[in-house]
Amino acid sequence: MAKEQGRKMIAQNKKARHDYHILDTYECGLVLTGTEVKSLRQGRASLADGFVQIDQHEAWLHNVHVPEYTQGTWTNHSARRKRKLLMHRAEIDKLESKSQETGHTIVPLALYFKDGRAKVEIALAKGKKEYDKRQTLRERQDRRETDRAMSAARRRQRA
Numbered sequence: 001m002a003k004e005q006g007r008k009m010i011a012q013n014k015k016a017r018h019d020y021h022i023l024d025t026y027e028c029g030l031v032l033t034g035t036e037v038k039s040l041r042q043g044r045a046s047l048a049d050g051f052v053q054i055d056q057h058e059a060w061l062h063n064v065h066v067p068e069y070t071q072g073t074w075t076n077h078s079a080r081r082k083r084k085l086l087m088h089r090a091e092i093d094k095l096e097s098k099s100q101e102t103g104h105t106i107v108p109l110a111l112y113f114k115d116g117r118a119k120v121e122i123a124l125a126k127g128k129k130e131y132d133k134r135q136t137l138r139e140r141q142d143r144r145e146t147d148r149a150m151s152a153a154r155r156r157q158r159a
Contacts (some may be wrong), residue, residue: 001139003051004022004117006114006116007112007113007114008112008113009110009111009112009127010043010044010045010066010111010112010113010118011045011046011047011111012047012109012110012111013047013048013050013107013108013109013110016017016046016047016107016108016123017109018108018121018128018133018136019036019127019128019133020105020107020123020125020126020127020128021125021127021128021132022109022123023104023123023124023125023126024123024124024139025103025109025121025122025123026087026091026095026122026123026124027114027119027120027121028059028085028087028119028120028121028122029085029086029087029118029119029120030061030084030085030086030118030119030120031083031084031085031086032083033062033066035069036066036083037118038069039049039066039067039068040066040111040113040118041113042069042143044059044066044067045065045066045067045111046064046065047064047065047108047109047110047111048065048086049063049064049065050107050108051063051105051106051107051108052085052095052097052106052107052108052122053106054092054095054099054106055138056094057083057089057093057096058084058085058092059084059087059092059106059122060082060083060084060085060096061082061083061085061108061120061122062082063080064080064083064108064111064152065080071081072113083098085121085122086114091135095124098124099124103126103127104126105121105124105125105126105127106120106122106125106126107123107125108121109122109123109125111119116125151154
């Protein structure tokens with residue numbers, strides 16, 4: 001059997017990039033049961049309400065929804081159980097100290113398979129205020145308008 005290569009995206013948390021300033025990102029492995037892996041291979045998961053909590057020098061992923069495997073039997077997993085993250089001790093200690101600061105949290109950004117292994121990308125983030133969100137949207141809109149104007153000018157120049 002051929003080994004999987006590359007990166008296959010399962011789920012992304014686009015709302016996290018809107019609601020938080022991303023300060024630092026980490027790639028972590030996940031401790032999963034067999035039915036969770038099969039459900040993820042079908043491309044079904046949601047990171048919407050997920051967060052990471054560090055408890056006794058171990059990182060845990062909470063509130064990530066991995067639906068039950070349809071062909072699973074009594075061995076099926078619960079959909080929103082907490083899952084252990086596989087990280088180096090130094091990374092966990094660094095995240096723990098930074099997340100203690102006011103306004104900082106750890107959120108999952110993406111869930112994917114990398115060379116056949118389930119990985120999650122987590123980020124140390126600081127919550128945005130409402131005016132920061134509006135500013136980000138305004139900057140994105142301005143950038144889009146300038147790109148449109150430049151491409152229109154290039155089209156006129158060619159014609």
